[in-house]
Structures are given as C-alpha cells and as structure tokens.
Amino acid sequence: MAELYSLRRVSTLWRDVVDGAPSLWTVISSTFPPEVNRTSLVRSGTCSLVIYSPRSRWETPPPLREFLQTIKPHLHRWGSVALQLSPESVQDLPCFTSLRLDTLKIDVDVPGWQAAEILPATKHIEISDETFRSIQFVDLTLVPMDWSRAFRNFMDLRSLTLDGVYGGGTITHQQILDTLDASLNLETLLFMDLETQDPPSDSSLFTRQIFLPKLRSITLMTNGPLTESVLRAIQVPPNVGRLDIRSTSFPTPDAATSFWLSTMVPWGPVVQQLYQKSYRSVIRLISDGTSRLEMFFDECGMFIEFEGLSMISALQWLRDVIGAVQISEEGGSLQVYSKSIVLERDDVLAILQMMPGITEISVRLPTDGRQPSLEPLLNVLAQPTADTIHTTDPIPSFPSLTSLDLREWRWGLHGILDMLQRRYSMRSTTRYYVPDLDLDMSTYLPWPIGIGSRAIIPFSTLKALRELDGVGEVRTAFIREQSGTPAVIWDEEGSFPAWG
16 A cells, blocks of 8 residues: 555656556555545445455554444445454454455454364354355354355355364265365365364265366365365365375274275375475374374475374375385485384384485484484494395495484494494495485584483594595584584593593
8 A cells, every 4th residue: 555655646647547546446454544444445436345454463453343334334345355353353243245255364363272162152253145155265264153054155166264163063064065066166275173063974975076177275184084075075186286184083093094095095196296296305203103194295285194093004105105206316305204212113114115215314302201222223224225135236225315314312423333334335336326424413402401411422433434435414513604613622631522
C-alpha cells in the first residue's frame, strides 16, 4: 500500500490513473490505518476484496472488532479472506452467507496442547452451503465449525489445508474422499491432526480410485487409518514434488506394518523420483526400537516417519525402494544420522551397506547418557563389500563415504586409526575410486560440561592421523574459522602439550 501511495505522488496524471483503477485498491488490512481502508473501500468500486488481518504474539494485536465493523457493510464483496484470530475474536466474525469466496484462510491462535479442550467450546464460524461450494483455496488451522457440513459441500478445490480439526470425530472418511473426488484440479493436500470417525471395517471404502492429475504436494500428519484411506483411494499423481508422511496412532502393530508394506507400495516410484532429484537426503535413526526412523530430503521435498514399524522393517523398506536408484554423477548425498546405540547392531549395519550413495555417517551421543560403541561400525568400514570380500579387487564397504562425523566424541582415536589403515590399504589393489574421508570430532561448545571425561588426543596421534593415506580434513576444534596457527594447551606439570 505504501508503494501505491508513492505512485500517486509522481504526478497529477499518475495520481488520476491510480485513483481511477479500482483493482489497485482491493486489499483491506487491519494493519493499515482506518482512513486508508475507508479510502480503499470507496476506490475499489465493485471489485472483489482481499481481507487480511494478521496477529502477532510479539506485537499488540490490531483492533479486530473495529476493523470488522468497517468492512462488514462490504461483506458481499469479500473474495479472499486471510485472518489470524484469538478464540475470543471468533464471535466477532460475520456469518459467511451467499458469498463468492475464492480463498478462505483462518488461523485461530490456540496453544496446541489446549486446542482439544478450548475449540469444542468456542463459537462455530458460520458459513453457508453456497459459500462452501464457491471456495477453491482452503487453509484452516484450529477453526471451530461444522466440519461434517463443510465436507458435504466442499467441491472443485485447488488447495485443501486443514490443521487441527477437533470436535468428536464428526467427519467420516467417506466424506473426505468424496471431497477429493470432486476436486479434479486439486494441487495441494495437507491434513494435520484431524479427528475422524473410525473407517469401515472392510477395505472397500472407495470403490474406484480418485484421479488428481495436478496434485503436486501431499502432507499427511494425522491418524494412520485416515492416511491409509487417502493413499489407497488416490491414484498416484504423475508430478508429485512433495511427499510428507508422518502418520500416527495405528490401531495395531499389524495395521502399521500393512500400511507400509502394502498401501505404500504404489507410492514407491514417487519416493524414488524425489530421492533421485534430491541434492541431500538424510536417514535419521532416533531410537533403538520402533517408530523413530525418519527420512527427509533437502528443501523439504520429502519427509517420512515410520511410525509403528520396527527399525529393521523400516530400513528394509527404504533399501527396497531407494536401493535400486542410480545416483547421477553430479548428484547428491545420503547421510545416516544416529543419536542412539542403534549402529552397534549388526543387522542395521548389514542393511545400510546395501544402500548405494551413503556419503556421510554421523554419530551423536544419546540423550540418555549411554556411551555407544563405535567398534561394530569401524569394523564394517574396514572391511570390503560382501560381493568383493573374496576377490582380488576388494571395494571398501560404504564405497561412497566421504565424511565421518563424530562430534562430541570422547574416547580416543585408536580404533579410528586402525579402521583407516585397513580401509585405505584396499586402494592399492582396487580399480574402484575410493574417496578420501573427512573426520569431524569437534564439540558444539568450546567448553562442554564433562570435558574432564574427554580423552586428550596426543599431538603425535593427531599428526599420524592426518598423514594417513585416505584422510582428508580433520576437525577437532569448536571454532569453525581458524587463522591457520596451531593452538596448544600446555601442561606445566608434565611439560608437554595437552591436545584436545
């Protein structure tokens, strides 16, 4: 709006042109001075209006009630609505009756842990059936309304984003699928924390597949049965650019296993395509048991959380899906990140070795204080791959590995030195290119708590490590930008440098 008023000051001619163009005056915002909004309402003529009212936790909220009183007489011209409200402000909204709304975006500001208690008691936003049927872009967060009625009337949507639908599970899976089926041009679908009625006991929820050729973004962070219903019903679109599956609350472990090993099978090519296009992908091994293996790609192109599936089953699923993908020569990286003792398990390491393209392995100290052993991982890194172990041309396991990240490591370098010597001794016999390995054993803080338990690395050991064939960069310090001058902590009593 400031730019618009600047244009008016260029000349009398420009002022007349700007004032005489109703389409330039259609944005009405609670952040604008009241006199500016009143002027815009006049100059916009009969054009459809964009109604905008943000709300910030760090600033004094604009006087929403006064703002709404100003624009209510023009309710019939509301075309796009984007409002951030407090639960108390919901009652100030007018009834959306007989409107030709194109976009409806409402965000009710309720702390997540209180939403299920506060929202059912909050006054519902009233929207007529006709208005529901006119909307193409829906983005609603923690909005109290008659959701069953909404899904009976939604149709021809281009974007459907729902975050936090509470109220006793009034929505049925069939209503959701009917809405999707009536939205051939849907481009974006996001469900997060939707309370729904239980699905039918049989698997024939939708008798035919839903064709959504323009659907490019799918995010399902809601209960397992609803996620399964949606993914079973939708025919896999041809150009998915984002896939985010973080399902929760499967009724049984068998249901979770069936979802991943059956329902997700047709979506495997989508995962492969996103993985192949990704510059950087990460597999996060968060716990030792079930439900905390995640995989995400750069720029949030994909995120999968394997809720309810054992670590081994989840890794096998990833191996089967991305194991056959050929990585381009200029292509990206695959990082394995562990903040647990899971990399001590031989079965986990065996599956990871079958995944091509792993370029980085990161091991962090578990939050429960346990000290993981690196011995199983180092032994694997020092050995040839299973198919070359008895040949005259051995290839080291994880042949694409370029970085071993052991930040906060405290237990010396003997095992690491031995692994490096054995791993890169294969260079003399193999025709396969084996890249150098960078080591990072720095700390996040310059003086971490418990530094006394951290092993002091002798200078001679550090020098020997750096001189090994196959070792690239070695980082042991917290500071990221060094001047190039060695730093030494001198032990006065022992008269020797205390490196670490």
